[in-house]
Amino acid sequence: MLTESEPHYRQPLLKTPFHERARALSQVDSFIPWAGYTTVDVFSFVEQEYFAIRNASTLYDLTPMVKYRIDGRDALRYLNRLMTRDIGKLKVGRVAYSVWCNDAGHLIDDGTVFRLGDTEYRLCTGERQLDWLLDSALGFDLQIDEVTEETAALAVQGPTSCAVLKNMGLGGIERLKPFELAHFALPAAIASDAQIMVSRTGFTGDLGYELWMRPEDAEAVWDALMEAGRYCAIRPIGSRALNMARIEAGFVLPNVDFVSGERTLRAGTERSPIELGLGWLVDLNKGHFTGRRALLEEQRRGPRRQLVGLDIEGNKPAHNALLYADKAGRRQIGSVSSATWSPTCKRNIALAMVDVPYIETGSTLWAEIYLNRELVWERRMARTHVVERPFFAPERRRLSPPADY
């Protein structure tokens, strides 16, 4: 937090309630800004952190996620007009992933909607959206408050995450199904008379949970988790390892795989949910929502391009690669937005925006990859196939109750 003695321009980034713990464990001092906070990019080695996600348990500081409390008589009507999904189907105690669009049907952002009560919801997004949320509220009876700072959040992800939480003393956590949330009393040893909210959600495509707590309980919860997970070598992770996992899971990331339709300056760079392969989140029959008419028109016309998964020959990640229909590279048909070598799949994978008709699974494309070989650059055309997403989807992510491993 800022102190009176330090002017804000000397210390422009906020520190999360987990910052001191993260600082102590950081081996390479690699911090990056995220939504106004300083957060860890890498603690030690990306590969180590990545393997902890897939083989043990990890802690990831989610506090910078922007959180809005939306509460009031018209909250449901409001969210249904805002979101592409039918929020009317969301029961109290459940979470839904959804996106929202501008009038042109272009994606503004994605996020998770938590239904906390009859009329109370929480929206978590990667970026601040208050202007759009407030403008959307005109004529609706509800209250919107940003509660980012009053809620600390920690993702506990990995095959042993359920066991670790049980170990920490959250009895009954194993009964929580995917996209459910529940409140637990924190064991007295951690904090007296304090509650913690846990949702079975995450950004890794693996078994995992997100913990939502008061900032004053943050350090004690972190310590308790590190202790409870000691047996399986639990470790904190930074954004880089998480990014590998989310590409394997096929999740899109704002400003990487799309730019908010309200922020793009160049025509044609905005993206619709259909183009991003998120058509399954769009309910055109639920009634009106912002962008519906434009999306109906797009559906009628058919998309011109779509986000697809790629399997690329070789083992060099195709970062920012241009994609061609032919090996000679005469006809560009798209470009890669996210790429990684997938250690678990042992495949060279990527997410890419590709023109119709090359979006069909099985299509062959060519990726133009630039390789830096000790400062000598080489260009390689790698044969590439459009494949189904997600690249990695273990059964354990859905299993209820989860195994202990």
Next chain:
Amino acid sequence: MSGASAGNASYDCLVIGGGHNGLVCAAYLARGGRSVLVLEAASQVGGAAITREFAPGFKVSACAHLLHLMPGSLIKDLGLDARGLQLAAAHMRTTAIAPDCPPLPIDAHDPTLLAARSAADAAALPAYRARLRRLAEALYPVLDTATPRLGTESWQDRASWLRIGWRIRRLGRRDMRELLRIGGMCVQDLLDEHFETPLLKGALGFDAVLGTSAGPRSPGSVFPLLYRMAAEVQGGSALAQPVGGLGALSDSLARAALAAGAAIRTSATVERIMVRDDRAAGVILKSGEQITATNVISNADPKTTFLQLLGGEYLDTGFVRRIAHLRARGVTAKLHLALNRLPQFTGLSDSALAGRLLLAPSLDYVERAFNHAKYREFSAAPIAEITVPTVNDASLAPAGRHVLSAVVQYAPYELAGGWQNERQRFVDLVIDALERCAPGLRASVEAVELLSPPDIEREFRISGGHWHHAELALDQFFIVRPVPGAAQYRTPIGGLYLCGAGCHPGGGVMGIAGRNAARALMREAA
């Protein structure tokens, strides 16, 4: 006034609001073979073009008080002359008045008085008028047609752009250059280029700022003047006063609509527009009664239509944001005085009193009057457009008595002290300003009625109490009036149309918006 009783019958077209545009729209739709029902919340049709009693025995055109922008073709099309529209006065004169100097006729009727004050101004005035008139004539087709859209492939849009471009090209190099030069200018700079007499400039500048939240030094203030002149190009009888006031015009429009087969219900307040499958499906009245229809045409202002009658739920956020940002706060008040004798304006001839008087002694005076409005205050020395309708039409007051009707600026909708508390102070201030030009006026006042913008909002159901439903300025004109996405009388909701002053080309008892809306609907839903 009522046609066939409506019941729960289904109509082709429901028109919300029986203002002049709603009635014009209904008449054209009915003539096009549509079954039409007009729903008017008030007990009489006419909206802001009505005549009503404001003191026992004294009647006045309650909001608009002159007829000068309605195209002759529209009056002829609807046969208004045969349906009771008679003029008590046409080609009315305009005279500038000021406290300390003799009145000055500023129209073409009598150039000698101006020549006596400034030979240069008298010589410059005809050329100035002629040029503005040429520009206005070139702009008239812009007003008359539905606005074309940008970036479409429709041949109608392209033809429309070509037509407009051709009219402007035909002006010739010099006038076209002048149009581009002055189009965004402030009216003070334009008038300073041509004239020296403060009273003349004040009065000529008055018409540029009448009904707008702008002063003579506001950028773009030439535009409303050109707009007003463009509309006047096709106005049949220049400035005119109908017998019985503006209400008589509305009555004749209602008769035209009824004769064409439309039905009209008064005292029928629409509460909601019903939407089914993303289309307008009818309306729900305040009484709870539902009336279904294939199309709903709203004569209400855009904010009322979209934010109150429809609701954001059926609209996209960006569109609602544009509607919410629409500048639509009135700065124009209306003052009605019941007088026990004819007002005596110093030095004013009887024939001039039968015309329009402008109290705007100089451009500095007008600009100072506007200054207050910027800070949510009313003008300490207001400007006014004054008529004494009883000079031309004795039926409006008891024998020997008179009515003074004044459009007064600047009176901001959101007044810092609140209109509740400040009303009397404003009335006194306006009467004092008039008294300085017409000594003895105050003593002859029997009754006063002031309609502040909030009063206009309440009585005429216009959000913000703005005469034109939305500020008339370059940023809210033509293809962006009222907002992109609703500028062709159509709205994002299928079957829902706009036909009021908030649409192109705007208000001023013109009727073109109503006619254009009817044409747009019939072209689409042929």
